[in-house]
Amino acid sequence: MADSPRTTDVRAMVVQAHGGPDTLTAHDVHLKAPGPGQVLVRLAAAGVNFVDIYMRRGLKPGPLPFTPGLEGAGVVEAVGPGVSNVQPGDRVAYAQQIGAYAEATLVPADSLIPLPDDVPFEQGAAFPLQGMTAHYLIHEFRKPSEGDVVLVHAAAGGVGLFLVQWARHLGARVIGTVSTQEKAQAVREAGAHDVILYTEQDFAEETLRLTDGHGADLIIDGVAATTFAGNLKAAALRGHIVIFGAASGPAEPISPNVLMERSLSLSGGDLWHFMETRKEMLHRAGAVMEGIEHGWLTPRISRVLPLADAAEAHRLLENRKTIGKILLATGD
Ligand SMILES: NC(=O)c1ccc[n+]([C@@H]2O[C@H](COP(=O)([O-])OP(=O)(O)OC[C@H]3O[C@@H](n4cnc5c(N)ncnc54)[C@H](OP(=O)(O)O)[C@@H]3O)[C@@H](O)[C@H]2O)c1
Known part of the structure:
Protein backbone atom coordinates (compact mmCIF):
# COMPACT_ATOMS: atom_id res chain seq x y z
CA MET A 1 0.00 0.00 0.00
CA ALA A 2 1.08 3.60 -0.44
CA ASP A 3 3.64 4.89 1.99
CA SER A 4 3.63 8.64 1.39
CA PRO A 5 5.02 11.36 3.61
CA ARG A 6 2.96 14.55 3.31
CA THR A 7 5.79 16.71 1.96
CA THR A 8 9.53 16.49 1.44
CA ASP A 9 11.99 19.39 1.42
CA VAL A 10 14.95 18.87 -0.90
CA ARG A 11 17.89 20.84 -2.18
CA ALA A 12 17.48 21.43 -5.91
CA MET A 13 19.08 23.47 -8.66
CA VAL A 14 16.58 25.92 -10.12
CA VAL A 15 16.49 27.99 -13.32
CA GLN A 16 14.75 31.23 -12.29
CA ALA A 17 15.02 32.99 -15.68
CA HIS A 18 16.19 31.79 -19.09
CA GLY A 19 19.82 32.60 -19.82
CA GLY A 20 23.40 31.48 -19.19
CA PRO A 21 24.69 28.83 -16.77
CA ASP A 22 24.62 31.26 -13.81
CA THR A 23 20.83 31.22 -13.90
CA LEU A 24 21.16 27.80 -12.21
CA THR A 25 21.09 28.39 -8.46
CA ALA A 26 20.53 26.17 -5.41
CA HIS A 27 17.23 26.37 -3.51
CA ASP A 28 15.22 24.40 -0.98
CA VAL A 29 12.23 23.05 -2.84
CA HIS A 30 9.04 21.69 -1.35
CA LEU A 31 7.93 18.40 -2.99
CA LYS A 32 4.32 17.29 -2.56
CA ALA A 33 3.55 13.73 -1.54
CA PRO A 34 3.40 11.48 -4.62
CA GLY A 35 -0.01 11.66 -6.28
CA PRO A 36 -1.80 8.85 -8.12
CA GLY A 37 0.67 6.95 -10.30
CA GLN A 38 3.63 8.93 -8.95
CA VAL A 39 6.74 7.88 -7.07
CA LEU A 40 9.15 9.86 -4.91
CA VAL A 41 12.70 8.88 -5.89
CA ARG A 42 15.65 9.76 -3.62
CA LEU A 43 18.26 10.42 -6.29
CA ALA A 44 21.89 9.35 -6.16
CA ALA A 45 22.91 10.78 -9.54
CA ALA A 46 21.40 12.88 -12.33
CA GLY A 47 22.46 12.84 -15.96
CA VAL A 48 23.31 16.13 -17.67
CA ASN A 49 22.16 16.33 -21.29
CA PHE A 50 22.47 18.91 -24.03
CA VAL A 51 18.71 19.33 -24.03
CA ASP A 52 19.02 20.74 -20.47
CA ILE A 53 20.99 23.61 -22.02
CA TYR A 54 18.30 24.29 -24.64
CA MET A 55 15.73 24.39 -21.81
CA ARG A 56 17.89 26.68 -19.64
CA ARG A 57 18.37 29.03 -22.61
CA GLY A 58 14.60 29.05 -23.25
CA LEU A 59 14.85 27.33 -26.65
CA LYS A 60 12.26 24.76 -25.57
CA PRO A 61 8.92 25.96 -24.21
CA GLY A 62 8.23 25.40 -20.52
CA PRO A 63 7.20 27.20 -17.35
CA LEU A 64 9.61 29.12 -15.08
CA PRO A 65 11.07 28.58 -12.55
CA PHE A 66 12.03 24.94 -13.09
CA THR A 67 14.48 22.30 -11.93
CA PRO A 68 16.24 20.85 -15.00
CA GLY A 69 17.43 17.30 -15.50
CA LEU A 70 15.61 14.63 -17.50
CA GLU A 71 17.22 11.50 -16.11
CA GLY A 72 18.44 10.06 -12.87
CA ALA A 73 18.93 7.01 -10.72
CA GLY A 74 18.23 6.33 -7.07
CA VAL A 75 15.94 4.60 -4.60
CA VAL A 76 12.15 4.70 -4.37
CA GLU A 77 11.26 6.48 -1.13
CA ALA A 78 7.47 6.61 -1.35
CA VAL A 79 4.76 5.64 -3.80
CA GLY A 80 1.44 7.28 -4.57
CA PRO A 81 -2.02 5.68 -4.84
CA GLY A 82 -2.36 2.99 -7.49
CA VAL A 83 1.36 2.31 -7.92
CA SER A 84 2.10 -1.39 -8.00
CA ASN A 85 5.21 -1.83 -10.18
CA VAL A 86 7.65 -0.52 -7.54
CA GLN A 87 7.85 -0.21 -3.77
CA PRO A 88 9.94 1.78 -1.30
CA GLY A 89 13.54 0.58 -1.31
CA ASP A 90 13.60 -0.41 -5.02
CA ARG A 91 16.57 0.76 -7.07
CA VAL A 92 15.44 2.57 -10.23
CA ALA A 93 16.56 4.74 -13.16
CA TYR A 94 14.47 6.82 -15.55
CA ALA A 95 14.53 9.35 -18.37
CA GLN A 96 12.27 12.08 -19.77
CA GLN A 97 10.78 13.49 -16.54
CA ILE A 98 12.00 16.95 -15.64
CA GLY A 99 13.45 17.72 -12.19
CA ALA A 100 16.50 15.47 -11.74
CA TYR A 101 18.93 18.20 -10.59
CA ALA A 102 17.74 17.59 -7.03
CA GLU A 103 18.20 15.35 -4.02
CA ALA A 104 14.79 13.81 -4.72
CA THR A 105 12.07 14.17 -7.32
CA LEU A 106 8.58 12.99 -8.29
CA VAL A 107 8.45 10.63 -11.27
CA PRO A 108 5.56 8.76 -12.94
CA ALA A 109 5.84 5.11 -11.89
CA ASP A 110 5.39 4.10 -15.53
CA SER A 111 8.66 5.75 -16.52
CA LEU A 112 10.81 3.82 -14.04
CA ILE A 113 13.40 1.27 -15.16
CA PRO A 114 14.28 -1.35 -12.53
CA LEU A 115 18.00 -1.11 -11.78
CA PRO A 116 19.71 -4.41 -10.91
CA ASP A 117 21.79 -4.46 -7.69
CA ASP A 118 25.04 -4.84 -9.62
CA VAL A 119 24.49 -1.71 -11.73
CA PRO A 120 25.93 1.33 -9.91
CA PHE A 121 23.68 4.40 -9.64
CA GLU A 122 26.17 6.43 -11.70
CA GLN A 123 25.78 4.01 -14.58
CA GLY A 124 22.02 4.03 -14.01
CA ALA A 125 21.97 7.80 -14.50
CA ALA A 126 24.33 7.65 -17.48
CA PHE A 127 22.52 5.33 -19.88
CA PRO A 128 18.75 5.98 -20.06
CA LEU A 129 18.40 9.12 -22.17
CA GLN A 130 21.48 8.86 -24.36
CA HIS A 273 8.22 9.82 -29.86
CA PHE A 274 10.12 6.54 -29.66
CA MET A 275 9.10 5.62 -26.11
CA GLU A 276 5.39 6.33 -26.31
CA THR A 277 4.42 3.32 -24.21
CA ARG A 278 6.02 1.74 -21.16
CA LYS A 279 6.53 -1.44 -23.21
CA GLU A 280 8.48 0.46 -25.87
CA MET A 281 10.55 2.34 -23.28
CA LEU A 282 11.45 -0.88 -21.43
CA HIS A 283 12.34 -2.56 -24.74
CA ARG A 284 14.86 0.20 -25.53
CA ALA A 285 16.21 0.38 -21.97
CA GLY A 286 16.49 -3.42 -21.89
CA ALA A 287 18.47 -3.46 -25.14
CA VAL A 288 20.90 -0.87 -23.74
CA MET A 289 21.31 -2.77 -20.47
CA GLU A 290 21.85 -6.02 -22.36
CA GLY A 291 24.62 -4.41 -24.42
CA ILE A 292 26.27 -3.19 -21.23
CA GLU A 293 25.93 -6.61 -19.59
CA HIS A 294 27.42 -8.36 -22.63
CA GLY A 295 30.32 -5.94 -22.62
CA TRP A 296 30.04 -4.43 -26.13
CA LEU A 297 28.40 -1.23 -24.88
CA THR A 298 30.05 0.89 -22.20
CA PRO A 299 28.68 4.22 -21.00
CA ARG A 300 31.70 6.48 -20.63
CA ILE A 301 31.35 8.78 -17.62
CA SER A 302 33.91 11.56 -17.90
CA ARG A 303 32.94 13.79 -14.98
CA VAL A 304 30.85 13.56 -11.82
CA LEU A 305 30.27 16.96 -10.24
CA PRO A 306 28.43 17.85 -7.02
CA LEU A 307 24.83 18.93 -7.50
CA ALA A 308 25.73 22.49 -6.51
CA ASP A 309 28.11 22.65 -9.52
CA ALA A 310 25.35 22.22 -12.11
CA ALA A 311 26.27 25.56 -13.72
CA GLU A 312 29.83 24.34 -14.20
CA ALA A 313 28.53 21.11 -15.74
CA HIS A 314 26.55 23.21 -18.25
CA ARG A 315 29.59 25.37 -19.01
CA LEU A 316 31.71 22.29 -19.73
CA LEU A 317 29.03 20.74 -21.96
CA GLU A 318 28.21 23.84 -23.98
CA ASN A 319 31.90 24.72 -24.40
CA ARG A 320 32.58 21.29 -25.91
CA LYS A 321 34.80 20.25 -22.99
CA THR A 322 33.19 16.90 -22.23
CA ILE A 323 33.72 13.38 -23.52
CA GLY A 324 30.83 10.97 -23.00
CA LYS A 325 28.61 11.55 -20.00
CA ILE A 326 28.66 14.24 -17.36
CA LEU A 327 26.77 13.53 -14.13
CA LEU A 328 25.70 15.39 -11.02
CA ALA A 329 26.05 13.53 -7.72
CA THR A 330 22.73 14.30 -6.06
CA GLY A 331 23.07 12.03 -3.01
CA ASP A 332 25.02 12.50 0.26
N1 LIG B 1 16.20 14.13 -30.50
C1 LIG B 1 16.55 13.28 -29.55
O1 LIG B 1 15.91 12.24 -29.36
C2 LIG B 1 17.76 13.59 -28.73
C3 LIG B 1 18.05 12.87 -27.57
C4 LIG B 1 19.25 13.14 -26.91
C5 LIG B 1 20.10 14.12 -27.39
N2 LIG B 1 19.75 14.83 -28.50
C6 LIG B 1 20.66 15.81 -29.09
O2 LIG B 1 21.84 15.14 -29.40
C7 LIG B 1 22.94 16.03 -29.37
C8 LIG B 1 23.97 15.45 -28.45
O3 LIG B 1 23.48 15.47 -27.11
P1 LIG B 1 24.41 15.05 -25.91
O4 LIG B 1 23.65 15.33 -24.66
O5 LIG B 1 24.94 13.68 -26.16
O6 LIG B 1 25.58 16.13 -26.01
P2 LIG B 1 27.12 15.90 -26.41
O7 LIG B 1 27.16 15.26 -27.75
O8 LIG B 1 27.80 15.24 -25.28
O9 LIG B 1 27.63 17.39 -26.50
C9 LIG B 1 27.42 18.13 -27.66
C10 LIG B 1 28.61 18.02 -28.62
O10 LIG B 1 28.25 18.66 -29.83
C11 LIG B 1 29.41 19.11 -30.45
N3 LIG B 1 29.24 20.48 -30.93
C12 LIG B 1 29.43 20.88 -32.22
N4 LIG B 1 29.23 22.18 -32.33
C13 LIG B 1 28.91 22.65 -31.10
C14 LIG B 1 28.61 23.94 -30.58
N5 LIG B 1 28.56 25.03 -31.37
N6 LIG B 1 28.35 24.07 -29.27
C15 LIG B 1 28.36 23.00 -28.47
N7 LIG B 1 28.64 21.74 -28.89
C16 LIG B 1 28.92 21.56 -30.21
C17 LIG B 1 30.56 19.03 -29.44
O11 LIG B 1 31.41 17.94 -29.82
P3 LIG B 1 32.75 18.31 -30.66
O12 LIG B 1 33.53 19.22 -29.74
O13 LIG B 1 33.41 17.04 -30.91
O14 LIG B 1 32.28 19.03 -31.89
C18 LIG B 1 29.86 18.72 -28.13
O15 LIG B 1 30.66 17.96 -27.26
C19 LIG B 1 22.37 17.37 -28.93
O16 LIG B 1 22.08 18.14 -30.06
C20 LIG B 1 21.07 16.97 -28.23
O17 LIG B 1 20.13 17.98 -28.22
C21 LIG B 1 18.60 14.59 -29.15
Missing part, protein backbone atom coordinates in the same frame (compact mmCIF):
# COMPACT_ATOMS: atom_id res chain seq x y z
CA GLY A 131 21.43 5.05 -24.61
CA MET A 132 17.75 4.86 -25.61
CA THR A 133 18.32 7.71 -28.07
CA ALA A 134 21.15 5.76 -29.70
CA HIS A 135 18.88 2.70 -29.82
CA TYR A 136 16.09 4.39 -31.78
CA LEU A 137 18.51 6.30 -34.04
CA ILE A 138 20.22 3.07 -35.02
CA HIS A 139 17.13 0.87 -35.32
CA GLU A 140 14.22 2.99 -36.54
CA PHE A 141 15.45 4.64 -39.76
CA ARG A 142 18.08 2.76 -41.73
CA LYS A 143 19.43 0.02 -39.50
CA PRO A 144 23.08 -0.49 -40.48
CA SER A 145 23.98 -3.77 -42.11
CA GLU A 146 27.40 -5.39 -42.16
CA GLY A 147 29.81 -3.11 -44.05
CA ASP A 148 27.51 -0.07 -44.27
CA VAL A 149 29.31 3.22 -43.73
CA VAL A 150 27.88 5.10 -40.74
CA LEU A 151 28.97 8.69 -40.09
CA VAL A 152 28.38 9.95 -36.53
CA HIS A 153 28.82 13.65 -35.78
CA ALA A 154 30.07 14.79 -32.34
CA ALA A 155 31.05 11.17 -31.94
CA ALA A 156 32.78 11.70 -28.58
CA GLY A 157 29.61 13.15 -27.06
CA GLY A 158 27.18 11.38 -24.79
CA VAL A 159 24.89 10.08 -27.54
CA GLY A 160 27.82 9.92 -29.99
CA LEU A 161 29.82 7.31 -28.08
CA PHE A 162 26.74 5.08 -27.72
CA LEU A 163 26.11 5.39 -31.47
CA VAL A 164 29.68 4.52 -32.41
CA GLN A 165 29.63 1.38 -30.27
CA TRP A 166 26.20 0.30 -31.51
CA ALA A 167 26.97 0.78 -35.19
CA ARG A 168 30.25 -1.07 -34.76
CA HIS A 169 28.47 -3.89 -32.94
CA LEU A 170 26.20 -4.32 -35.99
CA GLY A 171 29.22 -4.63 -38.26
CA ALA A 172 29.17 -1.15 -39.80
CA ARG A 173 32.21 0.77 -40.91
CA VAL A 174 32.07 3.69 -38.47
CA ILE A 175 33.43 7.18 -39.09
CA GLY A 176 33.18 9.77 -36.31
CA THR A 177 33.65 13.53 -36.36
CA VAL A 178 35.11 15.40 -33.36
CA SER A 179 36.76 18.73 -32.55
CA THR A 180 39.94 17.62 -30.72
CA GLN A 181 42.60 14.91 -30.76
CA GLU A 182 41.63 13.84 -27.24
CA LYS A 183 38.06 13.26 -28.42
CA ALA A 184 39.38 11.43 -31.49
CA GLN A 185 41.19 9.01 -29.19
CA ALA A 186 38.00 8.35 -27.20
CA VAL A 187 36.07 7.65 -30.41
CA ARG A 188 38.73 5.24 -31.67
CA GLU A 189 38.63 3.46 -28.30
CA ALA A 190 34.84 3.16 -28.71
CA GLY A 191 35.40 1.27 -31.98
CA ALA A 192 35.34 3.83 -34.81
CA HIS A 193 37.40 2.85 -37.84
CA ASP A 194 38.18 6.47 -38.74
CA VAL A 195 37.86 9.84 -37.03
CA ILE A 196 37.70 13.23 -38.75
CA LEU A 197 38.55 16.49 -37.02
CA TYR A 198 35.70 18.42 -38.59
CA THR A 199 36.97 21.72 -37.20
CA GLU A 200 40.15 21.32 -39.27
CA GLN A 201 39.13 19.16 -42.24
CA ASP A 202 36.20 19.19 -44.66
CA PHE A 203 34.39 16.16 -43.28
CA ALA A 204 32.43 15.55 -46.50
CA GLU A 205 35.57 15.39 -48.65
CA GLU A 206 37.30 13.28 -46.03
CA THR A 207 34.37 10.85 -45.79
CA LEU A 208 34.40 10.41 -49.57
CA ARG A 209 38.19 9.93 -49.55
CA LEU A 210 38.08 7.36 -46.74
CA THR A 211 35.35 5.38 -48.53
CA ASP A 212 36.82 5.54 -52.06
CA GLY A 213 34.05 7.88 -53.19
CA HIS A 214 31.18 5.80 -51.78
CA GLY A 215 30.17 8.14 -48.92
CA ALA A 216 28.10 7.39 -45.83
CA ASP A 217 25.02 5.15 -46.05
CA LEU A 218 23.73 6.55 -42.77
CA ILE A 219 24.58 9.93 -41.23
CA ILE A 220 23.46 10.60 -37.66
CA ASP A 221 23.62 14.29 -36.84
CA GLY A 222 22.92 16.14 -33.58
CA VAL A 223 25.10 19.12 -34.52
CA ALA A 224 23.07 20.48 -37.48
CA ALA A 225 24.01 24.11 -38.37
CA THR A 226 27.68 23.47 -39.09
CA THR A 227 27.26 19.95 -40.50
CA PHE A 228 24.01 19.68 -42.43
CA ALA A 229 25.18 21.11 -45.76
CA GLY A 230 28.22 18.81 -45.68
CA ASN A 231 25.97 15.81 -45.01
CA LEU A 232 24.37 16.24 -48.42
CA LYS A 233 27.82 15.81 -50.02
CA ALA A 234 29.09 13.11 -47.65
CA ALA A 235 26.07 10.82 -48.10
CA ALA A 236 26.26 7.79 -50.39
CA LEU A 237 23.77 7.41 -53.23
CA ARG A 238 20.45 6.44 -51.59
CA GLY A 239 21.98 7.39 -48.24
CA HIS A 240 19.92 8.40 -45.22
CA ILE A 241 20.45 11.38 -42.91
CA VAL A 242 18.89 11.62 -39.46
CA ILE A 243 18.78 14.98 -37.69
CA PHE A 244 18.20 14.66 -33.95
CA GLY A 245 19.66 17.82 -32.40
CA ALA A 246 21.13 21.25 -32.97
CA ALA A 247 24.24 21.55 -30.77
CA SER A 248 25.62 24.22 -33.14
CA GLY A 249 22.18 25.71 -33.89
CA PRO A 250 19.43 24.71 -36.33
CA ALA A 251 20.45 23.90 -39.91
CA GLU A 252 19.58 26.25 -42.78
CA PRO A 253 16.47 25.22 -44.75
CA ILE A 254 16.93 23.39 -48.07
CA SER A 255 14.65 22.58 -50.98
CA PRO A 256 13.46 18.95 -50.79
CA ASN A 257 14.45 18.67 -54.45
CA VAL A 258 18.11 18.79 -53.37
CA LEU A 259 17.58 15.29 -52.02
CA MET A 260 16.98 14.04 -55.57
CA GLU A 261 20.58 14.77 -56.57
CA ARG A 262 21.85 11.70 -54.68
CA SER A 263 18.48 9.98 -54.04
CA LEU A 264 18.82 10.78 -50.36
CA SER A 265 16.28 10.46 -47.60
CA LEU A 266 16.08 12.61 -44.51
CA SER A 267 14.46 12.05 -41.11
CA GLY A 268 14.15 13.85 -37.82
CA GLY A 269 13.92 12.13 -34.47
CA ASP A 270 12.95 12.87 -30.89
CA LEU A 271 13.32 10.21 -28.20
CA TRP A 272 9.95 11.15 -26.73
